[in-house]
Amino acid sequence: MDFMEVISKRRAIRKYKKDPIPDEKLEKLFQALRLAPSGNNRQPYKFIFVKDENTRHEIVRRACHQDFLYDAPVLMVACCEPGRAFDTAIAVDHMVLAATNEGLGTCWVGWFERDAVREILEIDSKMEIPILVPIGYADQRPEEKPRKPIEELVKVI
Numbered sequence: 753m754d755f756m757e758v759i760s761k762r763r764a765i766r767k768y769k770k771d772p773i774p775d776e777k778l779e780k781l782f783q784a785l786r787l788a789p790s791g792n793n794r795q796p797y798k799f800i801f802v803k804d805e806n807t808r809h810e811i812v813r814r815a816c817h818q819d820f821l822y823d824a825p826v827l828m829v830a831c832c833e834p835g836r837a838f839d840t841a842i843a844v845d846h847m848v849l850a851a852t853n854e855g856l857g858t859c860w861v862g863w864f865e866r867d868a869v870r871e872i873l874e875i876d877s878k879m880e881i882p883i884l885v886p887i888g889y890a891d892q893r894p895e896e897k898p899r900k901p902i903e904e905l906v907k908v909i
């Protein structure tokens with residue numbers, strides 16, 4: 753897909769098929785994370801791809817309370833050093849766009865209980881957990897959401 757097409761086709765997907773994701777596709781998502789830039793090339797993050805159904809469901813039940821997350825076959829949990837959520841968001845966006853290019857749906861999920869995720873996955877208390885991303889085949893085709901006009905977002909001087 754043309755890169756601008758990838759960007760414009762991405763949607764927040766809130767309905768997933770249960771079909772598993774082939775390992776070759778997951779491998780591309782790992783590479784997209786790996787190739788992202790970060791301050792001083794520090795790569796101050798770790799990404800946990802939760803495929804195990806019991807663990808995923810426990811996370812959704814105890815930490816997320818957003819039922820659409822149950823069906824996605826993978827739940828990616830981003831962890832980072834304190835204050836490094838900015839670098840992490842860049843890597844996660846690389847991954848999200850790579851997923852779109854692979855025909856996979858995703859949704860950024862920032863509303864969840866960090867302590868519960870930390871306990872379930874035994875994440876070090878020094879790491880932050882900025883974002884979760886379900887990944888799977890979309891079972892819906894959401895309309896494009898409205899965006900502000902370019903003139904409101906961009907100033908060229």
Ligand SMILES: Cc1cc2nc3c(=O)[nH]c(=O)nc-3n(C[C@H](O)[C@H](O)[C@H](O)COP(=O)(O)O)c2cc1C
Nearest residue numbers: 762763764765766818859860861862863864894897
């Ligand atoms: C940082 C961040 C956190 C978000 N958290 C949630 C969330 O907890 N639950 C949810 O359903 N969507 C969440 N979203 C998805 C947004 O609602 C969605 O991206 C936005 O409405 C634009 O729609 P689009 O992604 O389809 O273009 C989040 C998005 C971002 C970028």
